[in-house]
Amino acid sequence: MRTMLEKAGNPEVEVVLWDGSVITTATAPVSVRAHIRNRSTLYKLLFDPSLYFGDGYSLGTIEVEGGLVEFNEAIDQGTHKVDTQGFYRDRFRTSLSWLKRNTIDAARHNIHHHYDIGNDFYQLWLDEQLAYTCAYFPDPDDTLEAAQIAKMDHVCRKVGLKPGDSVVEAGCGWGALAIHMAKHYGVNVRAFNISREQLAYARERARREGLEKQVEFVEDDWRNITGSYDSFVSVGMLEHVGLKNYEELGRVIARCQRPHGRGLIHSIGCNSPRVLDSWTTKRIFPGAHVPSLSEFMRIFEPQKFSVLDVENIRLHYARTLEHWLERYEQNIDQVRDMFDETFIRTWRLYLSASVAAFRAGSLQLFQVVFTNGANNEIPWTRAGLYQDRESGSVEG
Amino acid sequence: MRTMLEKAGNPEVEVVLWDGSVITTATAPVSVRAHIRNRSTLYKLLFDPSLYFGDGYSLGTIEVEGGLVEFNEAIDQGTHKVDTQGFYRDRFRTSLSWLKRNTIDAARHNIHHHYDIGNDFYQLWLDEQLAYTCAYFPDPDDTLEAAQIAKMDHVCRKVGLKPGDSVVEAGCGWGALAIHMAKHYGVNVRAFNISREQLAYARERARREGLEKQVEFVEDDWRNITGSYDSFVSVGMLEHVGLKNYEELGRVIARCQRPHGRGLIHSIGCNSPRVLDSWTTKRIFPGAHVPSLSEFMRIFEPQKFSVLDVENIRLHYARTLEHWLERYEQNIDQVRDMFDETFIRTWRLYLSASVAAFRAGSLQLFQVVFTNGANNEIPWTRAGLYQDRESGSVEG
Structure with a gap:
């Protein structure tokens, strides 16, 4: 999970697991956090974060605290910080589409x-x-x-x-x-x-x-x-x-x-x-x-x-x-x-x-x-x- | 010369040779014409029209009647009429550049x-x-x-x-x-x-x-x-x-x-x-x-x-x-x-x-x-x- 957050550009968010443990790579106190209700949701998230964050939220196995817009904005801002090497990867993926x-x-x-x-x-x-x-x-x-x-x-x-x-x-x-x-x-x-x-x-x-x-x-x-x-x-x-x-x-x-x-x-x-x-x-x-x-x-x-x-x-x-x-x-x-x-x-x-x-x-x-x-x-x-x-x- | 004009989209111009003969693919009376003063200028033109039109004009072996802007505009308008297959040819030539x-x-x-x-x-x-x-x-x-x-x-x-x-x-x-x-x-x-x-x-x-x-x-x-x-x-x-x-x-x-x-x-x-x-x-x-x-x-x-x-x-x-x-x-x-x-x-x-x-x-x-x-x-x-x-x- 920590690795996933690092790959996502260290967004200013916390992830709280079902047992109360907190995962974050943020460098300052954060105002938004996602609560993951069970282990299978976590595993799915690691497999395809975008799809299973969405599905988990829809089903209620993920809850968001501090504002859904604000949480997503923090995620997007993190993504921007990831280096521009992504340009070539993304261009390749676009060509596959x-x-x-x-x-x-x-x-x-x-x-x-x-x-x-x-x-x-x-x-x-x-x-x-x-x-x-x-x-x-x-x-x-x-x-x-x-x-x-x-x-x-x-x-x-x-x-x-x-x-x-x-x-x-x-x-x-x-x-x-x-x-x-x-x-x-x-x-x-x-x-x-x-x-x-x-x-x-x-x-x-x-x-x-x-x-x-x-x-x-x-x-x-x-x-x-x-x-x-x-x-x-x-x-x-x-x-x-x-x-x-x-x-x-x-x-x-x-x-x-x-x-x-x-x-x-x-x-x-x-x-x-x-x-x-x-x-x-x-x-x-x-x-x-x-x-x-x-x-x-x-x-x-x-x-x-x-x-x-x-x-x-x-x-x-x-x-x-x-x-x-x-x-x-x-x-x-x-x-x-x-x-x-x-x-x-x-x-x-x-x-x-x-x-x-x-x-x-x-x-x-x-x-x-x-x-x-x-x-x-x-x-x-x-x-x-x-x-x-x-x-x-x-x-x- | 006629083939060259056809390739250039049949611009509304006339080309007048040193012996007075007129070459055109225009369908209506034209107001602009180029005069080519000698045979070697014509041959060069056939080889690379853009370069040798320019050089010929600079040296005075080509003269333009009816306005230099208007002549060039007629040429450019002709080029537009050439089909859009040119897109792929041009893209290839650009990639060579x-x-x-x-x-x-x-x-x-x-x-x-x-x-x-x-x-x-x-x-x-x-x-x-x-x-x-x-x-x-x-x-x-x-x-x-x-x-x-x-x-x-x-x-x-x-x-x-x-x-x-x-x-x-x-x-x-x-x-x-x-x-x-x-x-x-x-x-x-x-x-x-x-x-x-x-x-x-x-x-x-x-x-x-x-x-x-x-x-x-x-x-x-x-x-x-x-x-x-x-x-x-x-x-x-x-x-x-x-x-x-x-x-x-x-x-x-x-x-x-x-x-x-x-x-x-x-x-x-x-x-x-x-x-x-x-x-x-x-x-x-x-x-x-x-x-x-x-x-x-x-x-x-x-x-x-x-x-x-x-x-x-x-x-x-x-x-x-x-x-x-x-x-x-x-x-x-x-x-x-x-x-x-x-x-x-x-x-x-x-x-x-x-x-x-x-x-x-x-x-x-x-x-x-x-x-x-x-x-x-x-x-x-x-x-x-x-x-x-x-x-x-x-x-x-």
Whole structure:
């Protein structure tokens, strides 16, 4: 156990065993500790710390004292201290992950696993429009609702939507962005998703708001996008695409985005190539991969797209997740009416560890704006993104 | 010749031979044509079009009608049309370029070749502060002088300079940015350069402005940077570093930038890995390489730096170069007093082809802001870059 902590960069935590003995490599008094309830949990931990810490926590054979976010943050900060030789090891492991193909069938299965567990559940802790991606807080004290709207406006401004434009959205969740673009920017949207529950919700909302003619929700994979559009927009789908399919994604974009259009991909990322921890990829997001920027570029470089703007809003995702976690805990009784205790603890850990990862810098959030390499119809500066922010959308 | 034009994507140009015969693959009437004066120039062109177009133009065995910028732009636009299979060929050729090492000695030779040909010459066509890098025009109609100051402020704001900070600058040219930072932001700067003529000018200017205590100009290679600083800044040096040395550059930055500091690298780049044309690397910038963003990331990813912001201001470089070319032609008589006609034509072609390359999208200009992966002392949004722009610098 001590060796494991050393390998993990000596995080400022303590591990307390079932017999009361304390294991730590911390050099100062710590405020967070994990309690391991039995020997078999310890053995599993030594075998695959990420997977069995998660599973142990879910099952209650591991308890955490001093805050679940804080414990995970201490672990992540330890990992950062481990030397950069990890770069080559991680790059090698990432290259192995190419063996996993997110085929259309596998993608459908993976997406169903996470997103089709009930809209009611997500309504308990997301914002009122069910935007399940990083918000953008012009002011850190903005409400989650305001920050999700600001994020949508930020995206619309970055791709420069004009009334009458056509937009294709890959991975549209519950449809918040598609509907926002149609309603406030006067554009026509075709939005693709393979989560049936999300689509049913999105279609119903579009119908209710009288936007069925402007927004078409399509139940299909991004690989099957056809047609030609002014903008390709994708917010929070790339994480599920799989590294091996990035070049294909680039070809799809090149095929469907018009020469003068600007596109945007918004995705969780990381600072150097790595594979996600085993717990996240087994229990939370099967098939997920979060790209470093060099990996991200595999979408654009083969097509000679011009990357115009990359913004990293990592701390905004920490803030977003803090809101989600707070709402989750506030509504925990209602979650308990829907799911068992293992589920409750799994999702508590997932949200808490995610807050920690974005705070500690283990994860990033990239928004990348790109266009055809020969397109000169691009904004002269980015100043327009920061004008009249208070008034919300610029058109519509 | 016709085959060569086809391979080059059928650019909208004509080639007129010494006997008056016209070769073209253009589909519409063209406004630009090249005249080839003799047979040996044609043969050389077929062997290495880039190198011998340049050499032929310099020597006057090739003349261009309809505008040198416009001719080059038509050529570049043709190249874009060539299919994207070129990606793999170019990536292979780029990997071969790793064989070239820009050692300290080679770097010194290469830099001397371009930058030590006389400050008087550069004074004829650069701005009054001799900033020989892409300017930033908040308004496209700004003067070159104003745009170079705006560029320096843009850089200083991006790295968040505060009075009393220390900055190391790698590749400082004639010292404009180092002096600007010291004078307007109250920081202490150590600026490295291996061009002796530039350094002599920079030191004299710092002395004249009473800034010797705040700005130290060091005649040494970036590999020999020592000490610890709040910010690492490099504007227009990366082009000379050589792809093989990017990881070493990252290690130097990791060694010398403090954990809470932000750094910035400003460099010409391209949309996908490629080698520069043979004329540019033989006659203008020996040892030069312009990175794609995935290549750029080789500086940051092994060190697990967090990339916060990438801005592509390609069209600003086209504008900058238009100013330089215009001043160059305005002062051509004075250039003629210093150099022979071959030199004059070489530099005319270099400036014109560069305008064309940035206009056509063959070259990009990236500003990349980065920091230590665990640093949370980062700006909440980028809005601060766009406030009170008119008033110039924010401090000092």
